[in-house]
Amino acid sequence: MVIGAGQAGLAASHHLSQRGIEHVVLDANPQPGGAWQHRWDSLTMQDVHGVADLPGEPAPPRSGKRANDAVPAYFGAYEARHDVPVLRPVRVDRVESEGELLVVHAGERQWRTRTLVNATGTWTRPFVPFYPDIDTFAGEQFHTATYPGSEYLRGRHVLIVGGGASAVQFIGELAPITPVTWVTRREPVWRHDDFTPEAGLAAVTMVEERVVQGLPPASVVTVTGLALREQEQGAAELGAYDARRPMFERIEPRGVRWADGSFEAVDVILWATGFRAAVDHLAPLRLTSPHGGIALERVDGNVQGATTAVRDHRVQLVGYGPSASTIGASRAARQAALAVERALRETEADAAELTPVGG
Numbered sequence: 001m002v003i004g005a006g007q008a009g010l011a012a013s014h015h016l017s018q019r020g021i022e023h024v025v026l027d028a029n030p031q032p033g034g035a036w037q038h039r040w041d042s043l044t045m046q047d048v049h050g051v052a053d054l055p056g057e058p059a060p061p062r063s064g065k066r067a068n069d070a071v072p073a074y075f076g077a078y079e080a081r082h083d084v085p086v087l088r089p090v091r092v093d094r095v096e097s098e099g100e101l102l103v104v105h106a107g108e109r110q111w112r113t114r115t116l117v118n119a120t121g122t123w124t125r126p127f128v129p130f131y132p133d134i135d136t137f138a139g140e141q142f143h144t145a146t147y148p149g150s151e152y153l154r155g156r157h158v159l160i161v162g163g164g165a166s167a168v169q170f171i172g173e174l175a176p177i178t179p180v181t182w183v184t185r186r187e188p189v190w191r192h193d194d195f196t197p198e199a200g201l202a203a204v205t206m207v208e209e210r211v212v213q214g215l216p217p218a219s220v221v222t223v224t225g226l227a228l229r230e231q232e233q234g235a236a237e238l239g240a241y242d243a244r245r246p247m248f249e250r251i252e253p254r255g256v257r258w259a260d261g262s263f264e265a266v267d268v269i270l271w272a273t274g275f276r277a278a279v280d281h282l283a284p285l286r287l288t289s290p291h292g293g294i295a296l297e298r299v300d301g302n303v304q305g306a307t308t309a310v311r312d313h314r315v316q317l318v319g320y321g322p323s324a325s326t327i328g329a330s331r332a333a334r335q336a337a338l339a340v341e342r343a344l345r346e347t348e349a350d351a352a353e354l355t356p357v358g359g
């Protein structure tokens with residue numbers, strides 16, 4: 001059983017099929033495309049950091065095409081060509097343990113399975129930090145997941161919160177057309193050199209170290225640093241990135257109060273504050289360590305190979321922590337399929353992995 005049909009779930013399905021492991025992929029979205037179908041319209045294939053290939057099929061090239069068209073079309077064609085056994089829309093509410101089996105519940109429906117690959121990404125769990133009086137703000141608030149596009153915000157003073165790549169992109173779009181104030185918790189770390197494979201490996205290794213210890217996965221930006229691209233040069237020339245401020249003290253109905261007591265009026269708050277792993281449905285399995293994250297087992301000599309939950313070897317997580325990128329998910333998917341094969345062998349399973357129950 002695979003939950004989620006984004007990059008991670010489709011790659012996992014491929015590697016399970018390669019090993020002759022019967023499975024089904026449950027996906028909450030009505031259409032193929034994983035989180036990509038929900039990205040904002042102005043995000044083009046030129047803007048994305050890069051979409052890795054699904055096994056055996058080249059990903060869409062860099063172009064001016066909208067990412068929320070190009071990637072879903074790519075995933076849809078992949079599902080059709082490879083007969084990926086996807087069922088949608090099926091939102092899994094919870095997964096429970098019943099003896100040797102896992103019971104996957106989605107509304108009235110349930111499935112029993114010996115193993116599970118969880119590939120549910122992060123998009124459905126946008127994170128907004130708590131700030132006093134956040135609900136008293138009279139203007140509009142958005143998150144990266146609900147970004148309405150630059151035209152909607154034109155002419156309004158937008159406060160952008162967050163020190164990651166999304167905030168940098170939003171400033172690039174918005175600063176040339178509307179007043180923008182940027183706040184981050186920490187001083188942004190800018191990278192002026194090329195992003196080398198070594199830097200990428202260091203970032204992933206840092207995140208892997210955290211999940212092996214059972215800590216919640218961290219943002220890789222703390223290691224990779226931020227970089228400005230051609231699209232952001234206009235905003236940079238206006239000084240939008242230099243005008244970054246430390247966090248405000250509190251939110252008031254018409255704006256924010258700074259630590260020095262001064263007030264700034266803003267019309268919109270855009271929380272570019274990231275996402276958390278969408279794993280609430282796994283709560284009954286009690287996979288979470290006392291450190292607050294799901295601890296995964298390290299696979300020696302294979303960064304991004306950590307997929308097996310320490311507390312339940314029947315469960316693999318792909319697209320979680322070190323594998324939360326398209327390339328990481330593709331790599332980890334293979335590792336997860338190997339672990340599933342091992343777990344099935346251990347429980348003397350034959351090819352009949354799935355037993356559907358009810359409609």
Ligand SMILES: Cc1cc2nc3c(=O)[nH]c(=O)nc-3n(C[C@H](O)[C@H](O)[C@H](O)COP(=O)(O)OP(=O)(O)OC[C@H]3O[C@@H](n4cnc5c(N)ncnc54)[C@H](O)[C@@H]3O)c2cc1C
Binds near residue numbers: 029051324329
């Ligand atoms: C704005 C933004 C831009 C990004 N750009 C890049 C980039 O350029 N390159 C890159 O490598 N990475 C990028 N990432 C990271 C990116 O999220 C991952 O690389 C990748 O898309 C995640 O794939 P996934 O399969 O893990 O998750 P998703 O694509 O989110 O797929 C998860 C699927 O699981 C389904 N699902 C979730 N919960 C349930 C449930 N309970 N029951 C059933 N189904 C469920 C969802 O409906 C979804 O279809 C970006 C992230 C963000 C937020």
